[in-house]
Amino acid sequence: MTARLWIVRHGNTFQAGDPSRRIGARTDLPLTDAGRAQAVALHDRFAADRVEFGAVLSGPLSRTRETARIVAGTEAEIAPWLVEVDHGPDEDANEAAVTARIGRAALSAWDAGGVAPPGWIVDTDARLAAWRDLFARARGDVLLVTSNGAARFALLALDERPASLKLRTGAWGLIEIVAAVPRLVEWDVRP
Incomplete structure (x- = not known):
């Protein structure tokens, strides 16, 4: 059986x-x-490609x-493991303040390898386990809508990394699972 996981950032x-x-997780912005408009563009693109989601999960x-x-x-x-990360003391802080508090090296480690900066609440092991569990049981086309912080763990669970773990707003990534083997097909694509 084949599965396709369409991972979309809000x-x-x-x-x-x-x-x-x-x-992050503590700030519920609409x-x-x-x-x-980004969501409508995604809808239109998936409809044009005749993607029919058998399951829809979101944070x-x-x-x-x-x-x-x-x-x-x-x-x-609702899939609780798709919740955004908790930025701890950096929640709602501007990027200059975050960089001043934790440093560029910590942000680089987060962007390149998903290593949470000091004070952030991420639960890496649980996120990786949830993605791997989904890889093992997914069937058909599955839409997952989450944040950039949570989406990166799909790639880390694959041990496969494109040039960047970043998933821009309104973009998708696609993981295809054939004969129980997940592989990255696309990442950070916008319609």
Whole structure:
């Protein structure tokens, strides 16, 4: 049996020109109009490719649930392991303040290898186990809507890394599972 995991990062939650901040599990921002437009573009792309999702999973925050609803046209099953990371003392802080607190090396380790900076609550082992469990049991086309912080663990569970672990807002990655072997097909693709 073949499965395809369509991993989507939620749409934009900041208006154009807003300063970048670390928003995670404790800040439930809604999608902006631009974020909803990103979700519609994903819906249209998957519809044009005739992708029919047999299962739809999302993190519990409104931005992931709304993105899933727009993309798939149905409510998602909430998967707690898809929740965004908890940025601890860096929650809602701008990037300059985060960098000043933890340093560029810690941010590079997070971006390159998923090593959580000091004070962030990530539960790496549980996230990796959840992705591996999904790889073992998934069937058909599955839509997963989450955050950049949570999505990266799909790649880490594969031990396969593209040039960047980053998944931009409104972008998808595709993992195909054939004969119980998962492989990365695409990452960080926008319609």
